[in-house]
Amino acid sequence: MFHADFDAGNFDIGEYLEQHRNKELLRFITCGSVDDGKSTLIGRLLFDTKQVFEDQLAAVGKDSRKYGTTGETPDLALLVDGLQAEREQGITIDVAYRYFTTEKRKFIIADTPGHEQYTRNMVTGASTADLAIVLIDARHGLQVQTRRHSYLVHMLGIRHVVVAINKMDAVDYDRGVFDRIRGDYEAFANQLGIAHFECVPVCALNGANVTRDAEEMDWYDGPTVLDLLESTPVHEHDLERPMRFPVQYVNRTRSDFRGFCGTLVSGRIAPGDEVVVLPSGRRSRVAEIIGNTGAVHRAQVGNTGAVKSTEVEYAGTMDQARAGQAITLTLADEIDISRGDVLVHADRLPRVSELFDARVVWMNDRPLLPGRQYNLKLASSEVPATPEAIHHRIDVNTLEHHPADQLGLNEIGYCRIRASRALAFDAYDSNPATGAFILVDRVSNLTVGAGMIVRPVTDQLTDKSSNVTWHAQTVNKRARAQQKAQKSAVLWFTGLSGAGKSTVANALEKALFQRGHHSYLLDGDNVRHGLNRDLGFSDDDRVENIRRIGEVARLMADAGLVVLTAFISPFRADRAMVRELMEDGEFVEIHVDAPLDVCETRDPKGLYAKARAGVIRNFTGIDSPYEAPEDAEITVDTSKLSVDECVEELLAYLKRRGILIG
Amino acid sequence: MSDDRAATRLTHLEALEAESIHIIREVAATFEHPVMLYSLGKDSAVMLHLAKKAFYPGRLPFPLLHVDTTWKFRDMYAYRDRIAADPDLDLIVHVNEEGVAQNVNPFSHGSAVHTDIMKTQALKQALSEHGFDAAFGGARRDEERSRAKERVFSFRDRQHRWDPKNQRPELWNIYNGRVHAGESIRVFPLSNWTELDVWQYIDLEGIEVVPLYLAAERPVVERDGLMIMVDDDRMPLEPGETPEMKRIRFRTLGCYPLTGAVESDAVTLPEIIREMLLARSSERQGRAIDKDASASMEQKKQQGYF
Numbered sequence: 001m002f003h004a005d006f007d008a009g010n011f012d013i014g015e016y017l018e019q020h021r022n023k024e025l026l027r028f029i030t031c032g033s034v035d036d037g038k039s040t041l042i043g044r045l046l047f048d049t050k051q052v053f054e055d056q057l058a059a060v061g062k063d064s065r066k067y068g069t070t071g072e073t074p075d076l077a078l079l080v081d082g083l084q085a086e087r088e089q090g091i092t093i094d095v096a097y098r099y100f101t102t103e104k105r106k107f108i109i110a111d112t113p114g115h116e117q118y119t120r121n122m123v124t125g126a127s128t129a130d131l132a133i134v135l136i137d138a139r140h141g142l143q144v145q146t147r148r149h150s151y152l153v154h155m156l157g158i159r160h161v162v163v164a165i166n167k168m169d170a171v172d173y174d175r176g177v178f179d180r181i182r183g184d185y186e187a188f189a190n191q192l193g194i195a196h197f198e199c200v201p202v203c204a205l206n207g208a209n210v211t212r213d214a215e216e217m218d219w220y221d222g223p224t225v226l227d228l229l230e231s232t233p234v235h236e237h238d239l240e241r242p243m244r245f246p247v248q249y250v251n252r253t254r255s256d257f258r259g260f261c262g263t264l265v266s267g268r269i270a271p272g273d274e275v276v277v278l279p280s281g282r283r284s285r286v287a288e289i290i291g292n293t294g295a296v297h298r299a300q301v302g303n304t305g306a307v308k309s310t311e312v313e314y315a316g317t318m319d320q321a322r323a324g325q326a327i328t329l330t331l332a333d334e335i336d337i338s339r340g341d342v343l344v345h346a347d348r349l350p351r352v353s354e355l356f357d358a359r360v361v362w363m364n365d366r367p368l369l370p371g372r373q374y375n376l377k378l379a380s381s382e383v384p385a386t387p388e389a390i391h392h393r394i395d396v397n398t399l400e401h402h403p404a405d406q407l408g409l410n411e412i413g414y415c416r417i418r419a420s421r422a423l424a425f426d427a428y429d430s431n432p433a434t435g436a437f438i439l440v441d442r443v444s445n446l447t448v449g450a451g452m453i454v455r456p457v458t459d460q461l462t463d464k465s466s467n468v469t470w471h472a473q474t475v476n477k478r479a480r481a482q483q484k485a486q487k488s489a490v491l492w493f494t495g496l497s498g499a500g501k502s503t504v505a506n507a508l509e510k511a512l513f514q515r516g517h518h519s520y521l522l523d524g525d526n527v528r529h530g531l532n533r534d535l536g537f538s539d540d541d542r543v544e545n546i547r548r549i550g551e552v553a554r555l556m557a558d559a560g561l562v563v564l565t566a567f568i569s570p571f572r573a574d575r576a577m578v579r580e581l582m583e584d585g586e587f588v589e590i591h592v593d594a595p596l597d598v599c600e601t602r603d604p605k606g607l608y609a610k611a612r613a614g615v616i617r618n619f620t621g622i623d624s625p626y627e628a629p630e631d632a633e634i635t636v637d638t639s640k641l642s643v644d645e646c647v648e649e650l651l652a653y654l655k656r657r658g659i660l661i662g
Numbered sequence: 663m664s665d666d667r668a669a670t671r672l673t674h675l676e677a678l679e680a681e682s683i684h685i686i687r688e689v690a691a692t693f694e695h696p697v698m699l700y701s702l703g704k705d706s707a708v709m710l711h712l713a714k715k716a717f718y719p720g721r722l723p724f725p726l727l728h729v730d731t732t733w734k735f736r737d738m739y740a741y742r743d744r745i746a747a748d749p750d751l752d753l754i755v756h757v758n759e760e761g762v763a764q765n766v767n768p769f770s771h772g773s774a775v776h777t778d779i780m781k782t783q784a785l786k787q788a789l790s791e792h793g794f795d796a797a798f799g800g801a802r803r804d805e806e807r808s809r810a811k812e813r814v815f816s817f818r819d820r821q822h823r824w825d826p827k828n829q830r831p832e833l834w835n836i837y838n839g840r841v842h843a844g845e846s847i848r849v850f851p852l853s854n855w856t857e858l859d860v861w862q863y864i865d866l867e868g869i870e871v872v873p874l875y876l877a878a879e880r881p882v883v884e885r886d887g888l889m890i891m892v893d894d895d896r897m898p899l900e901p902g903e904t905p906e907m908k909r910i911r912f913r914t915l916g917c918y919p920l921t922g923a924v925e926s927d928a929v930t931l932p933e934i935i936r937e938m939l940l941a942r943s944s945e946r947q948g949r950a951i952d953k954d955a956s957a958s959m960e961q962k963k964q965q966g967y968f
Contacts, residue, residue, distance in 0.1 A: 011936060016935075016939070017865065021866065022673050023673060024673065097854065098804075099804045101856070106674040120831055121831070123833070124831045127834045128834060128835070239671075248691055249691040251720045252720070253717055253720030253721045253723055254721065257719060261716070262687070263683075292676070314718040315719075322672075324671070324677060339691050432834070436836065438833055438834075438836050440838050445838070445840040445841060446830055447832070447838045
């Protein structure tokens with residue numbers, strides 16, 4: 001395919017292979033509107049770098065007569081426009097990828113359409129690009145599309161911009177035209193915050209300043225487009241960025257091996273490094289890095305292509321891995337790590353939060369609606385997430401902000417997103433690999449949005465981003481309770497029948513619920529009919545009744561709840577037994593006090609009457625003792641306080657004790 | 663890599679390799695029943711090599727599937743048997759038995775019918791039978807124009823159809839593999855590789871390929887502008903056709919009656935690369951299947967061809 005340049009007789013393949021082994025890869029995008037000559041520019045690059053085979057050229061010749069716009073000369077643009085539908089319409093409707101190679105680099109071109117209705121395609125193409133070529137038609141200067149494309153290029157974080165001012169032949173290669181457009185672009189770039197760009201006057205049709213120095217424009221002594229493509233530094237910041245290793249796959253395909261596979265997206269990592277696993281916050285050290293050490297088996301190949309596959313070592317252990325490499329790590333400690341976790345160095349932590357603000361490009365006919373749930377995929381994490389609000393919509397043509405209550409196809413909005421669990425991330429501008437996400441519709445499974453995180457949001461109620469990165473946030477009682485803005489507690493209401501235990505406990509639970517706490521009330525109704533229905537009222541059964549209630553309360557406290565119990569529980573020893581089950585400070589004994597005669601007057605269930613009549617036996621206060629607490633944490637006297645007053649007193653106490661937070 | 667390079671950036675082959683491994687692992691992590699289509703060609707060889715690297719020192723967490731038209735070169739079958747001898751590999755071979763029963767073959771049915779029944783339909787049968795929700799293929803975007811727009815994760819509906827105008831946007835290296843029951847994703851880990859990359863990598867990594875890629879004396883006849891190798895006695899010779907021994911090799915491998923050879927002296931990988939650099943036509947030129955219409959591949963793919 002390099003037929004024009006190679007002298008078959010003198011071509012030294014060994015030298016060639018050696019040279020091409022160390023080439024770098026550059027991905028770039030070409031943007032411009034329909035008539036700016038984008039496809040022609042790409043066709044020119046492919047043709048001049050000898051990527052076009054004769055049969056392909058012949059096919060283009062045939063197609064040129066059918067669809068072309070250049071008469072008898074092959075329309076190079078047709079090399080590029082792939083699908084039948086778009087060839088017939090004469091426009092590019094999707095993202096097409098093209099490849100070419102020079103001695104210095106291999107290139108991947110993302111060729112995307114210019115129309116506004118294809119913003120999503122341009123964003124798609126730009127997402128993987130290191131460099132952008134922005135085409136401007138010299139006859140027309142800056143267009144609305146130029147601004148839109150430049151904004152998108154900048155938003156997607158492409159820091160290398162080549163402005164190719166095309167069709168210079170149509171303005172007689174006039175330097176004045178070039179200088180004026182360059183000045184216009186500079187003003188616009190400053191407004192956008194594009195720090196640096198290169199401007200080249202070109203004619204894609206004849207190749208001037210694309211691949212060859214143009215004698216037609218001897219006033220221009222800068223680089224050609226190809227020069228810039230070959231020399232612009234790529235991924236120059238990836239190694240300096242903080243180390244990020246999103247765990248993609250846990251390899252346990254052999255019983256004696258447990259490796260964490262993934263692509264190191266930035267920084268470096270070496271055996272012995274201490275790593276923090278996010279979002280859990282656990283720490284360990286890198287034991288081994290398994291990956292491509294290169295040339296492992298080169299010696300035995302002999303270049304015949306007939307190596308026994310069993311002789312091949314597929315990877316080895318590495319001294320160090322660097323950004324871009326797909327590796328497998330083993331750690332010194334057996335800690336729980338799964339897909340979606342991110343390994344980082346302790347001194348350069350990302351943010352961990354479930355709430356963040358992001359720019360979102362909408363890519364679907366069904367609009368983004370705040371409150372609707374989508375699946376969010378960020379690095380290797382995938383979680384349900386909800387855009388809670390659209391702060392504003394950005395007009396890609398004017399860059400103005402407008403209020404919006406939804407985002408339509410190709411619209412861009414600045415949104416607040418709540419993920420269903422905390423994610424480790426960076427701002428997209430500082431690390432695209434850990435700041436980019438997609439949104440997937442949960443019903444259609446289509447990719448409907450692309451997001452770029454701007455900043456985490458501190459959420460008063462639930463944000464744990466500040467401490468979660470420093471401590472192992474295992475899911476335990478404390479964590480569960482903290483999530484509910486409370487401390488686990490068992491509020492043990494004790495008192496005579498009719499003293500008002502259930503009434504006060506019910507009212508308190510209602511108040512807790514209204515304040516956003518999470519509680520559960522155990523009382524005779526929900527315990528005696530199920531868990532304890534085999535128990536009667538003998539002394540033994542009463543002890544067992546309280547023991548079981550105590551155990552259930554302990555489990556619920558472990559779940560992080562504020563547990564309320566409302567039982568007569570007349571014996572001190574039983575209450576002490578339950579107190580023993582709990583952690584210090586967790587058991588709160590609440591004596592609901594009222595004189596026996598008051599209780600007997602209330603007699604809500606007619607039990608006192610029955611007991612006095614001897615119909616029921618062992619009734620507390622009548623023929624069975626009530627051992628009033630000697631050291632209750634708090635006593636409320638329902639003969640003196642109203643139910644609301646009791647609740648108020650209890651709430652104040654619980655806040656004082658730090659059981660209720662906030 | 664040598665020590666002085668360890669501190670610097672990746673070469674293009676290292677970058678391509680890392681990207682492919684990332685894609686392969688992503689599939690293993692997110693699909694329930696993935697399979698790797700294994701056509702025995704050079705691209706398949708590279709893809710398998712990358713998969714082994716992705717899971718080293720573990721084993722592949724998915725099987726390989728060879729859709730066998732029964733008309734491959736004998737050398738390809740021998741190669742397949744050598745590869746399948748690896749106890750760590752699980753190779754499924756699928757043949758469209760209905761097609762065999764009807765004696766479908768490239769000679770009496772023509773390339774289009776044969777390819778449709780023994781390859782496209784057979785592939786669909788195998789994918790449906792096993793309930794695979796993701797299938798790796800070795801296709802590259804540089805092969806053919808309609809492929810240039812294909813996603814890395816390419817959605818197929820319940821009938822295995824591709825809708826080129828309604829593809830999911832694919833951003834960064836975040837792939838959307840969510841499908842409903844019966845739908846599937848074709849995955850192309852080599853999307854960004856070119857023919858040159860593939861050969862350079864095979865050379866660099868010492869990957870075994872079918873010997874037919876290297877030149878040797880082989881019996882051929884000329885038919886419809888293609889040089890067809892007479893690989894076994896199933897090939898009916900036209901009146902006046904006599905197989906001639908020529909020094910030939912193949913740039914792509916498929917069914918032997920449909921694959922054109924090129925005359926060549928290249929007996930080593932560097933010599934193959936050298937010939938390719940000096941070549942004047944693309945590798946698919948040797949495929950009878952691509953010749954019908956210039957966008958024929960696009961139509962075939964919409965029908966479920968890989």
